[in-house]
Amino acid sequence: MKKLFMLSLTLLMLVGIILSGCSTKTETTNKETGDKGSKDINYPTRQIELVVPFGAGGGVDLAARSVADYLSKEWGQPIVVTNKPGGGGIIGAQYALKEAKPDGYTVLVNNNSSTTMYEAGNSNPTIKISDNKFVARIAAGTTAYAVKTDAKWNSFKDFSKWVKANPNKLTWTSVGPAGFSAFAVAQWLQSIGVDYSKTRIVSSEGAADSAAKVAGGHVVLSVHTVGEFAPLVEAGKIKLLAVQSSERNPIFPNVPTTKEEGLDGLTVNWWTGLSLPADTPDEIVKKWDKAISKMEKDKEFIKHLEKIKLEPAYLNSAGFSKSIQNETETYKKLAKETGIRK
Known part of the structure; x- marks a missing residue:
């Protein structure tokens, strides 16, 4: 009887140890993977700063303010938008990704200029793709070519012919030598046989x-x-010669596409999205991604995007990161071929 008692006690202790190990393993797995069994983080608990690395009034700025309006109500915390233009978007990116704490309270609202194009156009970039933890893509916009209303060209085809004959007379704007406009112009010039430089x-x-x-x-x-x-355009100060998309844009249906004007294969288009410093905890990234996913299905938010003439273009964190890598490689090739890369 005594031996039987001791054997039973030993078996009970072994079962207890095994169950304890399974419990610990399950808890650890939940914490690592973010399964439903894991405890939700207490975030946000205070004001969040959305950093726009460009001037006020542009697409990134307007999109950022739309996000701030929605999430401040969703999370019950104030969200402010701070404009830090300069350096082709890199001054603001440096502030948000390198100078701020990786705690989720400083978020970069970026686009091609401060990410894929910047890295593609610079052999020694100050801010790298690897410095970002990409949260989600928010919106996209159709590329357009604009000149002054009283300019002598009324078609993109005629304008392209003039540029081909007078490349040294073409002046154009960009937030930096490797910004969005620079890549769009470089690809267009390459297609018509004009030296970008x-x-x-x-x-x-x-x-x-x-x-x-x-x-x-x-x-x-x-x-x-x-x-x-x-x-x-609506004020009559500038006119659009062409839009770069598969179909005419519903905002200005009378403006032809670049393909209609005889220029096929032009692919540079604009997007905006969110990223955090590379060391930001994954739980915070997941919370942002989940909130953005919900936001992109909200009817009022969609209406807000339509009002500022942007298109919803949600990609989750994984999809956004993959698209960034692919786009960077594409733009590196273009940058080398046209002389953008320095």
């Missing part, structure tokens, strides 16, 4: 500044999104 870039702080420079006659061309140009 023979044209002249004029620095701007963003789309609103670029459009104003065209309207004022300070530059010949500006390339940004349809929505960013809309206010000055």
Whole structure:
């Protein structure tokens, strides 16, 4: 009897140890993978800063304010938008990704200019793709080519012919030598057989500044999104020669596509999304991604995007990260071929 008792006690102890190990393993797995069994983090508990690395009034800025309006109500915490233009978006990116704490309370609202194009266009970039933890893509915009209203060209085809004959007379705006406009212009010039280096870039702080420079006659061309140009087009200060998309844009249905104007294969288009410093905890990234996913299905948010003439273009964190890698490789090739990469 005594031996039987001791054997039973030993078996009970072994079962207890095994169950304890399974429990610990399950708890650890939940914490690592973010399964439903894991405890939700207490975030956010205070004000969040959305950093826009471009001037006020452009697409990134307007999208950021739409996100701030939605999430401040969703999370019950104030969300402020801070504009830090300069350096083709890198001053703001440096502040948000390198100088701020990786705690989720400073978030970068980026686009091609401060990510894929910047790395593709610079052999020694200050901010790298690896410095970002990409949260989600939010919106996209159709590329458009704008000139002053009284400019002598009424078609993109005629304008392209003039540029081919007079490349040294073409002045155009960009937030930096490797910004969104630079890649769009470089790809277009390459397609018509013009040496990119023979044209002249004029620095701007963003789309609103670029459009104003065209309207004022300070530059010949500006390339940004349809929505960013809309206010000055509607005011009669500038005109669009073409849009870069598979179909005409519903905002300006009378403006032809670049393909209709005889220029096929132009692919540079604009997007905006969110990223955090590389060391930000995964749980915070997941919370942001989940919130953005919900936001992109909200009817009022969609209406807000339509109002600022942007299109919803949600990609989750994994999809966004993959698209960034692919786009960077594409733009590196273009940058090397056209001389953008320095």
